[in-house]
Amino acid sequence: MFLNLTRKSTDFLDDWFHASRRKPLLIRGARQVGKTSVVRAFAEAHDLVLCEINLEKHLYLDEVFRSYDIRKINLEIEAITGVSPQKKGHLLFLDEIQATPHALAALRYYYEEYPDLPVIATGSLLEFALSRANFSMPVGRVVYYHLFPLSFREFLQAISPDLLKYLDQITWESEIPESAHRKLLEKQREYLFVGGMPEAVSVYKESGSITEVSEVHRSIIDTYRDDFHKYASQKDLLRLQKVFSQIPSRLTQKTKYSHYDPDARTNEVKHVINLLTKARVCFPVVRSHCNGIPLNAEADGKNFKLLFLDVGLANHVLGLKWNSIQELTETELVNEGGLAEQFIGQHLLNLGEGKQTPELHYWLREGKANNAELDYVIAQSGKIYPVEVKAGKSGSLKSLHQYLLQKDCRFAFRFDLNQPSRQELQASIRVSGTQNQTGQVTYSLISLPLYAVEEISRICEQIER
Numbered sequence: 484m485f486l487n488l489t490r491k492s493t494d495f496l497d498d499w500f501h502a503s504r505r506k507p508l509l510i511r512g513a514r515q516v517g518k519t520s521v522v523r524a525f526a527e528a529h530d531l532v533l534c535e536i537n538l539e540k541h542l543y544l545d546e547v548f549r550s551y552d553i554r555k556i557n558l559e560i561e562a563i564t565g566v567s568p569q570k571k572g573h574l575l576f577l578d579e580i581q582a583t584p585h586a587l588a589a590l591r592y593y594y595e596e597y598p599d600l601p602v603i604a605t606g607s608l609l610e611f612a613l614s615r616a617n618f619s620m621p622v623g624r625v626v627y628y629h630l631f632p633l634s635f636r637e638f639l640q641a642i643s644p645d646l647l648k649y650l651d652q653i654t655w656e657s658e659i660p661e662s663a664h665r666k667l668l669e670k671q672r673e674y675l676f677v678g679g680m681p682e683a684v685s686v687y688k689e690s691g692s693i694t695e696v697s698e699v700h701r702s703i704i705d706t707y708r709d710d711f712h713k714y715a716s717q718k719d720l721l722r723l724q725k726v727f728s729q730i731p732s733r734l735t736q737k738t739k740y741s742h743y744d745p746d747a748r749t750n751e752v753k754h755v756i757n758l759l760t761k762a763r764v765c766f767p768v769v770r771s772h773c774n775g776i777p778l779n780a781e782a783d784g785k786n787f788k789l790l791f792l793d794v795g796l797a798n799h800v801l802g803l804k805w806n807s808i809q810e811l812t813e814t815e816l817v818n819e820g821g822l823a824e825q826f827i828g829q830h831l832l833n834l835g836e837g838k839q840t841p842e843l844h845y846w847l848r849e850g851k852a853n854n855a856e857l858d859y860v861i862a863q864s865g866k867i868y869p870v871e872v873k874a875g876k877s878g879s880l881k882s883l884h885q886y887l888l889q890k891d892c893r894f895a896f897r898f899d900l901n902q903p904s905r906q907e908l909q910a911s912i913r914v915s916g917t918q919n920q921t922g923q924v925t926y927s928l929i930s931l932p933l934y935a936v937e938e939i940s941r942i943c944e945q946i947e948r
Contacts, residue, residue: 488681489640495628495837496525500601507590507602511609512630513763513792514710515703517681518605522576531574534566538582545583553592569600577604581612591621610761611714629837632679632793634830635671636937641688643670653938655905655929664902671934675822676805678795693805700799707764715758722747726755730765731797734821735788766790766832771844773860773867773890778844790828797825813900817872823933824858824872827898830936831859846886855885863943870896884910887924894946897930904930
């Protein structure tokens with residue numbers, strides 16, 4: 484188990500466990516984001532006897548699960564683990580459930596025949612099992628939770644918990660103490676190197692060694708590459724290696740398949756990116772017209788950018804050393820290399836607190852003379868908000884002003900390295916598609932430091948109130 488790491492998934496698991504009509508819980512996430520450790524810590528905190536079985540080590544059980552005879556399945560699990568799954572005070576934990584796909588369908592019968600038995604299943608390559616399923620999934624009888632690497636707040640909880648109170652105090656109306664602001668910026672820069680993979684954070688907390696963190700990153704990346712053969716054919720392996728290694732160097736850039744492998748056909752590269760997305764190694768940021776909620780209703784799947792799973796792993800693949808990140812100026816940190824955009828996007832993906840399927844969007848207006856592009860657009864509290872990651876002054880936000888003019892939006896967010904603030908701004912801009920016609924936008928620009936990205940939901944609620 485990783486060293487004393489507090490996860491925000493704990494609150495969700497508590498609510499799930501005490502629900503009056505509890506359903507089996509399926510935790511989805513990439514390799515090594517801490518799924519197994521979260522379940523073990525939860526069982527320990529609730530004094531539950533854990534009946535744990537790693538289904539990757541018992542592949543023959545797929546035939547047992549195929550029977551959907553829960554009594555027979557429980558007897559088989561007890562014979563392997565030495566623990567009866569169905570006794571009061573026990574928790575059944577089916578780890579790596581994608582290895583025995585019929586166990587997914589069997590979750591329905593656990594819900595119907597053993598409603599008092601808490602059942603948690605986890606899967607790191609689950610999307611592959613779901614796409615190949617030749618059985619009916621237990622729709623409506625399973626609760627899903629999406630687990631990501633540790634967020635910056637969870638990183639702070641482990642490394643510098645005394646700073647958390649300043650995150651809780653952030654609003655656009657008042658600055659936090661300058662000394663606390665500087666410390667938070669320092670920790671946020673550390674997070675860019677360490678990232679949120681639990682083992683890396685544990686090692687950093689225990690030893691403070693950058694070298695040991697790099698070794699953890701190397702090991703995790705090797706594990707991911709070793710996994711490629713599990714979900715790709717032999718002919719795809721070389722292309723997977725190539726695309727996997729190039730994603731971090733093209734963070735937040737519009738995806739052009741030829742950039743990843745100029746010698747491959749478009750469909751071949753597209754297929755490989757789809758595999759990596761299913762494995763949750765990367766996440767698409769999809770273009771949307773952003774005229775209404777849900778944003779995905781107007782998504783253009785042909786235009787997207789890619790985020791890597793974790794900013795620390797991305798920097799390792801890029802070969803960036805700690806000294807390189809330390810030496811970046813403030814402008815370089817925010818505007819160059821996609822690091823800040825990766826950091827913000829990595830946290831915006833989890834605005835649903837794990838309860839919703841992760842998705843992220845951006846806005847793009849393509850014109851003959853010039854384009855306008857917003858880094859992100861999010862939906863919160865029933866409203867749509869544009870989000871920019873910038874180091875410049877408000878006058879440089881030309882793309883944002885084009886968006887505001889088209890969408891008649893009154894609030895916008897900017898993430899930079901400054902203290903929180905709110906500015907009431909006006910701008911005069913040329914209307915797209917005309918020569919001389921201008922339009923006026925009047926709006927509130929809420930600027931937040933990068934480290935405050937997880938507070939955006941709370942601040943959107945304050946705006947609506």
